[in-house]
Amino acid sequence: MAGLTEEQASLLKGKNFAVVGTVGEDSIPQLTINWIDWDGERVLFNVTVTRKKYAELQRDPRVSVFVFAGDDWYRWVTVSGTCDLTLEGAAEHIHKLSRKYRGRDYALKPEEQRVIVRVTPERVTAYGFDS
DSSP states (O other): OOOOOOOHHHHHHHHHHHEEEEOOOOEEEEEEEEOOOOOOSSSSEEEEETHHHHHHHHHOOEEEEEETTTEEEEEEOOOOOOOOEOOOTTTHHHHHHHHHHSOOOOOOOTTOEEEEEEEEEEEEEEEEEOO
């Protein structure tokens, strides 16, 4: 398992957006912008069970996450690895992310089922860091 320095992890902890790449059914990469989180070991993001990304990750757990500093586009980190999907705590997690990025709870619909995606880093590439 690859790791991130504290400085690199600060990009994931901060209010920076991520571009998440998954492998589509046709083997073509699929990219989306996501809110991002870091639990000290893994990269976290949150999707619904109805999203294409969820189906893609169930079929193929390989994922890459690219995060750049909002104030310096030449400071970035990419984490690639495999993920696991968890329903438990996902509603609370989307509220946490929404408070981080929007300053308020997420407008969760009663029928909306959320999933936490946890990416275990296998490869880390970074640019613009001292360490």
